[in-house]
Amino acid sequence: MEAVEWKQRVEKYKGIFTEPPKIVPTDKVVDSPVIGNGDLGVTISGKPEQQRIWISKNDFWKAQLMYSNGSPCLLGGIDVHIPDLANASYYSEQRLDEATIVSTFHGAAASVKMTSWISSLENVLIVELSSEKQAVSVTLDLWVQTGNGSETEQGQDGDTAWAVRKFTGEGIEWPTEGAIAMCSSSGSHSFELQPGTKQYIVASVVTNHDEYNYLQESISRAGLIDEKRIASLRSEHTDWWSGFWAKSAIEIGDELLEKFWYGSHYIMACCSRNKKFAPGLFGNWITTDNPEWAGDYHLNYNYQAPWWGVYSSNHIELSEPYDTPLLEYMVNGRRYAEEYLGCRGIYYDVGIGPKGLPTALCNTPYENGHMFLGQKSNSALSTVNMLMRFYYTYDLEYARFVYPFMIEVANFWEDYLTFEDGRYVIYRDAIHEVGTYTESHDNEDWDRGLEDMNPILSLALIRMLFKGLLDISGQLQLDGDRHEKWTHILEHISDYPTFEREGKTIFRLTEQGHEWWGDNTLAIQHIWPAGGIGLDSDPQLLQIAKDTITVLNRWTDYNGFPTIFTAAARVGYDPETILRELRRQCSEHSFPNLFIFFGGGGIECCSGVPSAINEMLLQSHEQVIKLFPVWPQEKAARFHNLRAVGAFLVSSELSEGKVTYIDLTSEKGRICSILNPWSNGEFSIIEKDGAGDQQREVEWQLSGNIISFNTEAGKSYRLLGH
Structure with missing residues (x-):
């Protein structure tokens, strides 16, 4: 594909809105048009006469202990009042190629065009207004969210309005303070928009995690932006997105799936570029202080999943934020492993936050007041992305960066595994939240009651981890004295459990404990993302995998969208079925902004289409490149x-x-x-x-x-x- 071709392909795909969004604010995924630069996120809702611009940022967290106090929170926004647009028609485009929202409102009294974008290189929002028919009155209101223990301030500095929201003081683990500074090219927050002219709204957003003097910095930055600077920012913005779309492209003769392939990458590029603060469950489009599941980093797949498509799509740069919170939490993980399980290594809760923040503490007598939910696999599951990035890049500097984390995970499993009857066995590791247990309010009985043995996902993660460590440590020439132990684990880890169901031999969730979970795709996560089975696996194992997918029949699943389709591709399931069902999910479970939504989370679904399509077009995880391995051969x-x-x-x-x-x-x-x-x-x-x-x-x-x-x-x- 030449440069012009791929640019033309992405230009054709847009999010189209013909009526105002219906579920903003929300504690989950917004249904409104979205823009972002990987840190600052903006979504827009409301009727034409009052457009509400919601502003959030990846680092704007309330860092308070006890679930669900610690979470990303809403910073604030801008209301754009244009009374003459009452009863006007509504039309908005979310343009992927240039990361811009273009809205047009046509009414009997006025017609207005509103173009919004966030600089790809600075935390600055630009909104351009123009009128076609006649002069209209525009009033701007800058606001910040209040309540939830926060402090707020608002003021005026010359032509610039500013607003601050803070989480500080008692009970806060680390302070978060953010400012929005807003000005307009008219020099006023109430002005006449004349036909044939343009007016600009500029909002600069800075937090204490960016700058110590964040308020002064936001005011200063807003005041420096004139039309010449806007033109320069726009040029840089266009260049960044052009470079982004040049990195990879597909053409598969299916405009719906192509649209969501590009749309998924768009969402990730808008929310995942702040290396210090990764996006939470719902990205950087937070419209409430109470996002579901604390909007945190849920480690039993939700946090890891959003990036599973970016590695094979050649967007490694979008994964840069991923490792940060995992590495920051290692001090806690070491303490939990030693105090609660008597093991070396790291033991992670189901939910964590940035800067070592525990978000899964709770007032229960179980699990020492944590929500481990019986699962020992969270830290091992977190190495999936690290190993994907390593194998796709063979970047030894990166490998050296994450190696200490992986070693601590290995330390944990070396201690936690039990070697008996010639094999390594896993006890008391729940395949699901919370596993099988004896109802009791006694901690000792709780631990003894966690009966799940050899959960299939953990068995695959252990294989993946120790194979990866052998490869990485060999490349880095480290820990050669540990290779014998790691090899012994790989050669003696228990087999994947199976059982009979609906007349077929399929995978069982555990060897002892839960055999099946009818409304979840846990039975295939050892295939993807853990990479335990592929096209070169034993034919009998491949058949079991295919039969499991058939019996599971969970193409529509509360949690399974990021896994089921790619797992099916990995084992050579019927490609026509994969494409048909993937297309159905994109049609039935999506918003106009190209978010695919299910019950279990938000940006996690961004990997579903890219990873599945990429694996159908190209597989390489078994060290051999296979072209179009699970693709209808008659389909160009x-x-x-x-x-x-x-x-x-x-x-x-x-x-x-x-x-x-x-x-x-x-x-x-x-x-x-x-x-x-x-x-x-x-x-x-x-x-x-x-x-x-x-x-x-x-x-x-x-x-x-x-x-x-x-x-x-x-x-x-x-x-x-x-």
């Missing part, structure tokens, strides 16, 4: 710069049932292995010179159906069948 498709394990960027096309080419760029110079897509065995490999003038054939080896060849870091290659 092509993709640009999807990322493969081994730090390869791959582009290819399927046309009339044949792979026409494979373009590949090697970032780390590793050996490349590709499943030969040309049945006649005739092909060539050309090293492409950067200037396009010189090319040379590359030597390759063919072992069975696997093409292997050496690559050089930074070099590009083209494979063609003959």
